[in-house]
Amino acid sequence: MIIDCHGHYTTAPAALGEWRERQTAALGTPQAPPARAELRISDDELRETIEPNQLRLMDERGIDMTVFSPRASFMAHHVGGFETSAAWAAICNELCHRVSQLYPERFVAAAMLPQSPGVDPATCVPELTRCVEELGAVAVNLNPDPSGGHWTAPPLTDRSWYPLYEKMVEYDIPAMIHVSTSVNPAFHTTGAHYLNADTTAFMQLVQGDLFADFPTLRFVIPHGGGAVPYHWGRFRGLAMALGKPPLEQHVLGNVYFDTCVYHQPGIDLLYDVVPARNILFASEMIGAVRDIDPCSGHHFDDTRRYAEAAKLPADDLAAVQEHNARAVYPRLDALLARQDR
Amino acid sequence: MIIDCHGHYTTAPAALGEWRERQTAALGTPQAPPARAELRISDDELRETIEPNQLRLMDERGIDMTVFSPRASFMAHHVGGFETSAAWAAICNELCHRVSQLYPERFVAAAMLPQSPGVDPATCVPELTRCVEELGAVAVNLNPDPSGGHWTAPPLTDRSWYPLYEKMVEYDIPAMIHVSTSVNPAFHTTGAHYLNADTTAFMQLVQGDLFADFPTLRFVIPHGGGAVPYHWGRFRGLAMALGKPPLEQHVLGNVYFDTCVYHQPGIDLLYDVVPARNILFASEMIGAVRDIDPCSGHHFDDTRRYAEAAKLPADDLAAVQEHNARAVYPRLDALLARQDR
Numbered sequence: 017m018i019i020d021c022h023g024h025y026t027t028a029p030a031a032l033g034e035w036r037e038r039q040t041a042a043l044g045t046p047q048a049p050p051a052r053a054e055l056r057i058s059d060d061e062l063r064e065t066i067e068p069n070q071l072r073l074m075d076e077r078g079i080d081m082t083v084f085s086p087r088a089s090f091m092a093h094h095v096g097g098f099e100t101s102a103a104w105a106a107i108c109n110e111l112c113h114r115v116s117q118l119y120p121e122r123f124v125a126a127a128m129l130p131q132s133p134g135v136d137p138a139t140c141v142p143e144l145t146r147c148v149e150e151l152g153a154v155a156v157n158l159n160p161d162p163s164g165g166h167w168t169a170p171p172l173t174d175r176s177w178y179p180l181y182e183k184m185v186e187y188d189i190p191a192m193i194h195v196s197t198s199v200n201p202a203f204h205t206t207g208a209h210y211l212n213a214d215t216t217a218f219m220q221l222v223q224g225d226l227f228a229d230f231p232t233l234r235f236v237i238p239h240g241g242g243a244v245p246y247h248w249g250r251f252r253g254l255a256m257a258l259g260k261p262p263l264e265q266h267v268l269g270n271v272y273f274d275t276c277v278y279h280q281p282g283i284d285l286l287y288d289v290v291p292a293r294n295i296l297f298a299s300e301m302i303g304a305v306r307d308i309d310p311c312s313g314h315h316f317d318d319t320r321r322y323a324e325a326a327k328l329p330a331d332d333l334a335a336v337q338e339h340n341a342r343a344v345y346p347r348l349d350a351l352l353a354r355q356d357r
Numbered sequence: 358m359i360i361d362c363h364g365h366y367t368t369a370p371a372a373l374g375e376w377r378e379r380q381t382a383a384l385g386t387p388q389a390p391p392a393r394a395e396l397r398i399s400d401d402e403l404r405e406t407i408e409p410n411q412l413r414l415m416d417e418r419g420i421d422m423t424v425f426s427p428r429a430s431f432m433a434h435h436v437g438g439f440e441t442s443a444a445w446a447a448i449c450n451e452l453c454h455r456v457s458q459l460y461p462e463r464f465v466a467a468a469m470l471p472q473s474p475g476v477d478p479a480t481c482v483p484e485l486t487r488c489v490e491e492l493g494a495v496a497v498n499l500n501p502d503p504s505g506g507h508w509t510a511p512p513l514t515d516r517s518w519y520p521l522y523e524k525m526v527e528y529d530i531p532a533m534i535h536v537s538t539s540v541n542p543a544f545h546t547t548g549a550h551y552l553n554a555d556t557t558a559f560m561q562l563v564q565g566d567l568f569a570d571f572p573t574l575r576f577v578i579p580h581g582g583g584a585v586p587y588h589w590g591r592f593r594g595l596a597m598a599l600g601k602p603p604l605e606q607h608v609l610g611n612v613y614f615d616t617c618v619y620h621q622p623g624i625d626l627l628y629d630v631v632p633a634r635n636i637l638f639a640s641e642m643i644g645a646v647r648d649i650d651p652c653s654g655h656h657f658d659d660t661r662r663y664a665e666a667a668k669l670p671a672d673d674l675a676a677v678q679e680h681n682a683r684a685v686y687p688r689l690d691a692l693l694a695r696q697d698r
Contacts, residue, residue, distance in 0.1 A: 165508070216553065243584035248622070249646075252652075278594055305595060311593075
């Protein structure tokens with residue numbers, strides 16, 4: 017089977033965006049923000065946004081199951097404070113949960129966290145707990161820069177993040193490292209900020225020794241790891257200069273890269289330098305790049321074609337497409353086992 | 358011949374660092390900063406820092422000529438204000454000029470600019486002029502983030518940068534886009550900030566239409582273009598989504614990538630996706646990564662080995678190693694012609 021570990025609900029019904037607009041419009045005014053219960057979206061409306069979009073493409077591309085989380089660029093943790101993010105994360109997470117209930121063999125939920133710039137990450141633990149225990153989440157998305165491109169948060173190796181890591185370890189769930197919209201005009205959101213965050217997070221992990229404290233903690237770095245595999249020699253050399261063990265020992269027991277790289281030479285390089293056990297199939301559709309590549313005649317984000325054209329040994333391809341995801345997301349594996357898959 | 362378009366004076370005599378320490382110690386105190394004339398470094402001292410270091414490695418690796426600029430991480434434009442950067446840039450540029458005079462067939466100067474956060478880039482024009490007209494500079498290094506990792510400057514397409522571009526066009530010199538030390542704990546300087554800046558700058562150029570205003574302006578993006586070639590499909594797709602022409606038409610008439618990528622698969626990918634005419638040989642030695650790669654037995658930054666192992670057609674290899682640099686740096690070409698090379 018083929019598991020896509022990186023899908024976002026980018027096609028949610030317009031009512032969701034309208035609720036968010038009312039919430040943000042109320043900020044800094046005496047008006048109360050809308051109540052969560054004021055958002056009403058029927059199951060049919062969910063189906064109408066999923067079936068002609070993600071589900072259609074999954075069927076066309078032979079993707080069996082997608083780890084499905086709220087739209088990354090809409091997380092916008094920089095907006096408002098903790099209460100703003102708490103209400104917003106709650107309703108976004110509930111929608112992904114409902115999609116996973118409507119199509120239990122095709123989607124499984126991953127949660128966004130109610131992060132807010134300058135607010136203790138420990139405040140996200142209750143929503144993480146709720147998502148895992150009540151909404152079936154098998155992973156979380158963790159934003160290393162809740163400020164939206166100002167990078168005011170400490171590195172991921174800082175102890176302020178530890179309460180989240182403790183809970184992730186307790187539930188045996190991984191985090192995908194994923195920023196949201198950039199409000200810094202220097203950074204285009206999907207063309208710079210996302211890739212920079214991937215590179216930045218990886219280097220923070222190389223600089224630190226986080227996995228000595230959390231030997232079973234697991235991070236998925238999306239977008240093929242940002243600049244990292246292309247500069248694998250540079251990172252190997254920097255690890256040496258920092259007196260760290262080789263990357264394989266230092267971080268590759270805990271860090272995984274997805275395959276959201278939208279051309280064949282990039283994917284070929286990823287498979288060439290990163291061990292197959294550290295690569296997870298993903299497409300991020302429907303996401304940043306939606307057109308058809310005039311060079312190939314196929315969608316840029318039809319990443320299954322690249323994976324299969326890379327001519328990996330069959331065992332490695334099966335690891336990338338299925339087995340690694342089942343190992344990195346044990347709650348997904350348990351769900352699939354319950355479904356006899 | 359082989360031209361290395363990216364070398365920094367990372368081995369300058371200790372007196373330079375001591376002068377800088379006195380300058381920064383005086384900031385915010387009633388003390389006057391040291392005068393430029395207080396820095397005294399003899400020609401022999403320069404020779405002692407160049408001959409066993411950059412010049413030795415150039416000889417070992419068969420590099421004929423290096424475009425030589427002040428140490429990037431020491432530019433530290435975030436320190437002090439315009440006057441601080443002006444004095445510091447002046448003495449750093451003079452040292453590179455003196456090295457180019459001691460070894461006129463091996464080094465040619467490129468200038469750092471006296472940038473300062475929040476200060477109009479037009480204030481850098483006098484130093485640019487002095488470096489080209491009096492110090493023989495064939496290029497400048499342009500820092501898109503003088504704040505040192507806080508990214509407070511507008512994108513490179515903003516009109517505030519135009520006075521610099523007008524002068525670059527007048528002198529027909531390119532700029533290498535190069536940040537300096539990160540003082541933001543989120544970003545490791547050479548493992549994240551440098552690569553992020555390369556990716557960020559490229560995406561700013563894709564978003565804008567700068568080369569419609571400056572058809573002959575030329576930028577060199579170092580470190581192999583950050584994440585860009587690895588994600589070439591993503592950038593092609595984002596250009597389409599933004600309604601821009603294909604990257605070849607939109608930016609590749611004006612943007613070049615260097616070969617500071619420290620392993621063979623990365624260099625192979627660079628040659629695979631970027632036209633050979635847009636690639637300039639470089640090693641950035643002695644720079645960020647100084648060790649010997651245990652996988653190859655050679656220095657990570659011995660990039661000539663990768664270039665030649667990539668088995669480019671002979672014409673393309675000559676373009677990358679020599680002819681492109683002569684086209685992108687016409688003042689270097691004129692110097693070489695005067696030397697009958």
